[in-house]
Amino acid sequence: MAVGMIRALLGLAFLALPAAARAQALDVRPVAQDVWAIVGEKAQRSPENLANNATFGLVVTEEGAVLIDPGGSWRGAEALHETIRGVTDRPVTHVVNTGGQDHRWLGNGYWQAQGATVIASEAAVADQQARGSMQLSALSQLIGDALAGTEPAHADVTFTDAYTFELGGLTFEIVHPGPAHTPGDAFVRVPARDTVFTGDIVYVERILGVGDQSSISAWPAAFEAVAATGAAHVVPGHGGPTTMARARADTYDYLMNLRMRIGALIDAGGDITDAPQVDQSAFAYLEQFEALAGRNAQTAFQQMEWE
Numbered sequence: 001m002a003v004g005m006i007r008a009l010l011g012l013a014f015l016a017l018p019a020a021a022r023a024q025a026l027d028v029r030p031v032a033q034d035v036w037a038i039v040g041e042k043a044q045r046s047p048e049n050l051a052n053n054a055t056f057g058l059v060v061t062e063e064g065a066v067l068i069d070p071g072g073s074w075r076g077a078e079a080l081h082e083t084i085r086g087v088t089d090r091p092v093t094h095v096v097n098t099g100g101q102d103h104r105w106l107g108n109g110y111w112q113a114q115g116a117t118v119i120a121s122e123a124a125v126a127d128q129q130a131r132g133s134m135q136l137s138a139l140s141q142l143i144g145d146a147l148a149g150t151e152p153a154h155a156d157v158t159f160t161d162a163y164t165f166e167l168g169g170l171t172f173e174i175v176h177p178g179p180a181h182t183p184g185d186a187f188v189r190v191p192a193r194d195t196v197f198t199g200d201i202v203y204v205e206r207i208l209g210v211g212d213q214s215s216i217s218a219w220p221a222a223f224e225a226v227a228a229t230g231a232a233h234v235v236p237g238h239g240g241p242t243t244m245a246r247a248r249a250d251t252y253d254y255l256m257n258l259r260m261r262i263g264a265l266i267d268a269g270g271d272i273t274d275a276p277q278v279d280q281s282a283f284a285y286l287e288q289f290e291a292l293a294g295r296n297a298q299t300a301f302q303q304m305e306w307e
């Protein structure tokens, strides 16, 4: 009887666990003192990942916690909050949007409802306003009912090039170095923790995405601005916490190879239909390579034709 009872209780416990199980898809990784990377899936948005298919950052101070990027939906933000509660009981007082991609801002409404102040570059907000309805309709296809409650909500504090604030004795420097993966990309530097959160300026482990909203010409310079921080700890926009050397190998070197190959194709009078065949094989080790390398090449061709 006792065994049957335990089984019944376990069964109920499992039934009651879907939210927790979802939160466990976010992998919490220590980076430095009171600094964490919250690593989501590297694959496409899905009902299971709630559009949290990216890496987020968390810095805990005595006066509250700072979250780098809010999650890709209201429920994605809730799942992030549940994960954060496993790290700290301090409230999230500030949320930074490092860009205009869905996972960088569509969870804003949830955090504003918890009383957090959201900070973003003006260029990121403009991009969010321009692409928001397109992002929401794409997400309704990709995550379905998990999008419930998600409404566009924009930053409470905006800045042009840079914004610095203090919390709990730590300084947070937010810099918009120019366009990269999206027009308003920014990175967040915490000098006392020797850490930089790069948003979508840096991808590691998986191939970066060059979309219509990206700038293949300006992205390398944005990377160099991140590298110039000299931070020992790099929390990328996709992939696990890493070093600047790995960030350079997986992001900057990929971009420069793509630029070089596409530039040569254009110089040789090549056509856009030839773009997917340029040699990117040195980066075939990156996840999602097969899915994205050819598309990246086509987008790069379209943009570089006009350089």
Ligand SMILES: [Zn+2]
Residues within 6 Å of the ligand: 054, 101, 103, 200, 237, 238
């Ligand atoms: Zn992203």
